[in-house]
Amino acid sequence: MKDNKKEIRDDEFRxxxxxxxxxxxxxRRRNRLIxxxxxxxxxxxxxxxxxxxPKGPAEExxxxxxxPAPVPVQAPGDTLPLGHPAEGTFTExxxxxxxxxxxxxxxxxxxxxxxxxGVPSGEGIILTAQAADVKAEDHKILGAFVLKxxxxxxxxxxxxxxxxxxxxxxxxxxxxxxxxxxxxxxxGYFFRQYPLxxxxxxxxxxxxxxxxxxxxxxxxxxxxxxxxxxxxxFHDFSQALVDLGVEDAVYLVGGHRSGGWWTxxxxxxxxxxxxxxxxxxxxxxxxxxx
Numbered sequence: 001m002k003d004n005k006k007e008i009r010d011d012e013f014r015x016x017x018x019x020x021x022x023x024x025x026x027x028r029r030r031n032r033l034i035x036x037x038x039x040x041x042x043x044x045x046x047x048x049x050x051x052x053x054p055k056g057p058a059e060e061x062x063x064x065x066x067x068p069a070p071v072p073v074q075a076p077g078d079t080l081p082l083g084h085p086a087e088g089t090f091t092e093x094x095x096x097x098x099x100x101x102x103x104x105x106x107x108x109x110x111x112x113x114x115x116x117x118g119v120p121s122g123e124g125i126i127l128t129a130q131a132a133d134v135k136a137e138d139h140k141i142l143g144a145f146v147l148k149x150x151x152x153x154x155x156x157x158x159x160x161x162x163x164x165x166x167x168x169x170x171x172x173x174x175x176x177x178x179x180x181x182x183x184x185x186x187x188g189y190f191f192r193q194y195p196l197x198x199x200x201x202x203x204x205x206x207x208x209x210x211x212x213x214x215x216x217x218x219x220x221x222x223x224x225x226x227x228x229x230x231x232x233x234f235h236d237f238s239q240a241l242v243d244l245g246v247e248d249a250v251y252l253v254g255g256h257r258s259g260g261w262w263t264x265x266x267x268x269x270x271x272x273x274x275x276x277x278x279x280x281x282x283x284x285x286x287x288x289x290x
Contacts, residue, residue, distance in 0.1 A: 125290045126263040128287065140153065160203075171249065196237070217248070
């Protein structure tokens with residue numbers, strides 16, 4: 001029986017492939033490409049539905065025994081007792097944490113504010129903090145200062161100001177304040193300092209160092225002294241005051257060595273910092289309540 005297949009001679013070659021003209025290698029590459037594209041589409045569809053699928057409640061991370069306990073952040077309304085009824089003359093201390101900044105708020109009750117030149121003394125003082133700075137070269141008062149109607153210094157080194165006229169404190173930011181002249185006319189008080197908050201807006205200051213900060217603050221008509229219990233920059237301290245709801249604030253002489261103390265409802269007098277040194281310079285000025 002004769003074989004129908006033609007024999008291939010040594011001097012000829014024959015191309016063996018698919019009917020459509022593709023070789024086996026091309027077909028395999030095409031199949032792999034189709035498989036890769038299909039897999040990519042499946043993954044993209046799965047990712048789409050995974051992102052849109054409603055998630056369950058997130059699990060709280062489990063803390064270890066050496067992890068520091070979280071510090072609760074109190075809402076401003078809970079930290080500052082506006083209109084707190086008080087009998088007697090004393091300073092109320094309220095502690096709060098704003099943006100990881102530990103603030104101690106010192107709120108004077110039933111006391112009249114004024115300024116003094118030199119370390120204050122005498123009975124009845126319930127709160128005191130250094131007010132204006134002194135110049136480095138001659139230790140004179142830095143910026144405009146009025147003491148019971150008498151101007152002791154002039155100049156606009158800092159735009160923040162505090163005026164005490166007829167027993168009322170006004171805190172603000174302005175290059176030219178008519179309250180300087182009014183203080184001289186009505187035997188009032190006036191001093192200049194760095195502005196911290198102006199009408200609820202943070203005021204940036206150039207200093208970038210960190211230390212204990214103090215500020216004279218006004219919030220909803222209540223005036224108090226805020227002290228950072230941790231070393232803070234001007235920016236972080238001012239931001240904490242803004243988030244506390246302070247409308248206006250000016251700086252008070254800060255640092256761990258700046259003088260200041262307060263008397264609580266128990267009658268005990270305590271300093272802001274054990275390292276404080278009062279009376280280093282003859283022209284130190286203080287804001288007091290008594």
